[in-house]
Amino acid sequence: MNRWLHQRVDAVYERLLSREIDGAPTHVAVIQDGNRRYARRQGGDASEGHRAGAETTERVLEWCQDIGVEELTLYAFSTENFERPDEENEALFDLLCEKLREFADADRVHDNEVCIRAIGETELLPERVQEVVDYAERRTRDYDRFVLNIALAYGGRSRLLEATRAVASEVEAGELEPDEIDVETIERQLYDRPVRDVDLIIRTGGDERTSNFLPWHANGNEAAVFFCTPYWPEFSKTDFLRGIRTYEHRAESWRRTRARRALALLGALGETELPEARSVVDRFRDSLPTSERPVEGELSMAEDVDGEPVAD
Incomplete structure (x- = not known):
């Protein structure tokens, strides 16, 4: 009875939040935290948590498209994650290959013209992951209705450092004058194709930090941040809408x-x-x-x- 009542209340709250949403952020970035802790609580291993989290990821993509978000960035694998046990990472790499290929072939991706892009030092990833990343990017390269960025082998500070070094090299080579360096100069070095400024960062799992995620595009834009306690596999549409409401309140305050x-x-x-x-x-x-x-x-x-x- 209590569970039934909780589900009813949650459904009513979700409808209420949906009616309250008046506008959508253009770019949402998500730190999908808590997969391993979810798995431990369920008595399983990390791979089971990551697989459950992958299902949440698919739902979030649909929710974003439903309310008019145009770009979604998912923090899938950081450079620090390489320090985790090899067997855990290998299982995650297998899951990434499976889901990326599946997604790149999905009718809903092509019907909705979703452009899939990887950001990060992907050359550090196993060859099989690099191959499927290339496959997904090639299959969706010409789409522009919705952009899905997947942060793989990603570190915000290291990305900025590499961009700075590239600009310094251009100056040293006489290809760029120091007083010509502007925001666009840095952004050209950060990623192969433009990434919109981040309007909202969502982090699940209870930690209240942004973990060096998209510092140039989020901090520079003073993005709204929504921290919530559910582990990523438990993240619900109600949680998502609460995050959107946080963005709206931030915009109203501005x-x-x-x-x-x-x-x-x-x-x-x-x-x-x-x-x-x-x-x-x-x-x-x-x-x-x-x-x-x-x-x-x-x-x-x-x-x-x-x-x-x-x-x-």
Whole structure:
């Protein structure tokens, strides 16, 4: 009875969250933590946890497409994971080969035009994994409706270090001037094809850290972060929607802060900046509590008919 009641409550909560979702992040990145702990709790070995987690991964991809997410990045295997027991990694590599090939051939991937890409130092992976990665990328290379990035042999700091070294080499070779280095220069060196800025990071398993995951695209974009306790195989649609709601609240907070700053600065800004500040307030007026919203037209009262500020 208790289990039945819990399922009913969860279903109702899921529907409620679905109705509350007003917009979707463009790029969601997921740290799939807890597969091994889930397996131990079930009395199985790590490979069983990873296999159960692979089923969750397929569901999350569907949920992302349902609400309009355009890019999903999964932290599947970090450079630190090479330190785990060989038998555990070999089983995981076998599972990766199986699922990647299966996914690359799936009708739903081609019907939905999903582009599969691997990011990370894939040359460090066993040859059989490299081959299936190449197969999946080749089969979906021309698609652009949805992007699925799989982080394999990935380390955020090492990726930035390699990009920095590549830029330094271009400067040393006289191919690039130091004052020409900009954001796009670094991003060209990070990955073969562009990766969107991350809007939301989700981490399962209870740990509250982002583990060096996509630092350039997430930290630079001040991505929202959602930590939750379920192990990855237990991650539900309700958990997913709670993560999306965290992103929405983060975006609302950002808009509200922009509006408040603009209001606070209006009186102190010079005449040339006033129109821009008024524009910010007008854009984000609805993000403010009703009691803080300026009256419609109030911000333009200090302007004459030609749009120029009237001297006090």
